[in-house]
Amino acid sequence: MKNRCGLILVSVCVLAALMACGQRSGDAGLKESKEAKQLLQGVWSDEDTEDIVFQMRGDSVYYPDTTSAPAYFRVYNDTLYIGSSARYHIEKHTEHVLWFKSASGELVKLVKGGEDDKELFKQSKTKILTLAEVLKKDTVVNYEGERYHLYIAVNPTKYKVVRHTINDDGLDVENVYYDNIIHLSIFKGAQQLFSRDFRKQQYQQRVPAQFYQQAVLNNMEYESTDSKGFHVNVSVCTPGDASCYLIEHVISFDGQMTTQLLEY
Numbered sequence: 001m002k003n004r005c006g007l008i009l010v011s012v013c014v015l016a017a018l019m020a021c022g023q024r025s026g027d028a029g030l031k032e033s034k035e036a037k038q039l040l041q042g043v044w045s046d047e048d049t050e051d052i053v054f055q056m057r058g059d060s061v062y063y064p065d066t067t068s069a070p071a072y073f074r075v076y077n078d079t080l081y082i083g084s085s086a087r088y089h090i091e092k093h094t095e096h097v098l099w100f101k102s103a104s105g106e107l108v109k110l111v112k113g114g115e116d117d118k119e120l121f122k123q124s125k126t127k128i129l130t131l132a133e134v135l136k137k138d139t140v141v142n143y144e145g146e147r148y149h150l151y152i153a154v155n156p157t158k159y160k161v162v163r164h165t166i167n168d169d170g171l172d173v174e175n176v177y178y179d180n181i182i183h184l185s186i187f188k189g190a191q192q193l194f195s196r197d198f199r200k201q202q203y204q205q206r207v208p209a210q211f212y213q214q215a216v217l218n219n220m221e222y223e224s225t226d227s228k229g230f231h232v233n234v235s236v237c238t239p240g241d242a243s244c245y246l247i248e249h250v251i252s253f254d255g256q257m258t259t260q261l262l263e264y
Contacts, residue, residue, distance in 0.1 A: 036075040039095050043121070046169070047109040053169050055121050066127045068173040069162070086172035102170025128160065128176045129239065139222045141230070148193075150230060151185040152220050163214040163239055177239045179216045186230060186251060194255045203236050206261050207245045214238055215245075229253055233262065 040056040055062045060070045061082055071083040080088045080100055091107060092099035098110040135154040140147065159179040167173050179200055186194040200217040207215065218237040225231065229252035237244035246262040 030076040033075040033077070036093060037073075039093065040073075040075070040098070043113040044098060044110040045113050047111050052113070053108075053110055054171075057121075062121050063167070063173060064121070065167065065173075067129060067175050068167065069126050069176050071174060083172065083174065088171075103166050103172055104170050106170055108170060126176065128178055135219075137222070141222075141225050143225045146188060148225075148230070149187045150222055150232075151183075151187075152222065152232070153183045154219060155181050155183065157181055161214065161216050161239070165240070175240065177216055180218070182217060182220045182234065184220065184232065184251075186255075188253075193253065194251050194257070196257075198234060200236060203234075203245070203247060206247060206259075207236055211238065211243070211245070212236075218244065223248070229256075 037056075037059075041058075043052060043055045045052050052064045054064075056073065059072055059074070061073045062070045071086075073080065073082045075081070075090075078090045080090055082088070086103065088100040088102065088108075090098070090100045096112045098112075100108055102108050134156065135152075137150075137152040139150040139152070141150060142148075156178050157180060161177045161179050163175050163177065164172055165175055182198040184194065184196055184198065185192065198217065198220065200212075200215065203217075204212055215236050215238050218235040220232055220234045223231040223233050229250050232249050232251070234247045234249065235244045236247065243264075245264055248260050248262045250258045252258075
């Protein structure tokens with residue numbers, strides 16, 4: 001009897017702890033507005049320009065720009081949440097009118113379109129972007145009477161990198177890119193001195209975490225040769241932006257590699 005009571009008491013305590021945890025996480029116990037979500041269903045256009053901004057369908061937001069990925073949305077009180085972090089204060093919301101503050105604080109005024117507008121989204125698929133096709137570089141180096149070959153190959157992969165941007169309507173959207181793997185081989189005649197694949201992950205400790213999450217391994221360029229060996233520079237970049245980190249690798253004549261961060 002005592003054991004049974006003890007089990008019941010433990011079960012009650014565990015349940016209470018889980019309920020408390022659930023209230024502390026997410027949206028702190030706020031109840032999602034199903035009515036507001038239902039009213040948002042449809043295609044919404046800019047009140048002034050009549051340009052289509054997005055379509056709300058089910059639990060997702062779809063954009064006319066096919067490079068922007070669909071995102072999950074929900075409504076709590078007077079706030080519209082899109083994706084994992086974007087939130088917009090709703091100023092006015094009826095069946096056919098939606099006003100909210102954009103990421104920059106500007107008032108966005110939308111009106112709901114008709115059935116014809118839905119045709120735009122029927123065949124649209126999100127495009128995953130690549131920065132380059134397969135790129136191969138063959139460099140011949142003559143140093144102190146010896147002849148060397150450097151082979152660099154930039155290969156797009158199916159590894160996805162998601163980058164957040166603000167579109168023309170002031171909305172935080174996600175663009176998806178394919179990352180690259182870069183291969184470097186160095187030969188002295190028929191003798192292979194060095195061969196390695198380079199991935200973005202090996203630079204994770206050399207660039208800021210927030211930058212790393214939205215960056216791709218962009219390119220590798222041969223720079224020079226000296227007594228230390230062959231100098232090649234790798235760029236880790238935010239796609240669609242000029243932000244890059246440049247990392248230098250020096251490969252010695254016996255195939256050993258050293259690495260240092262050059263610049264931002």
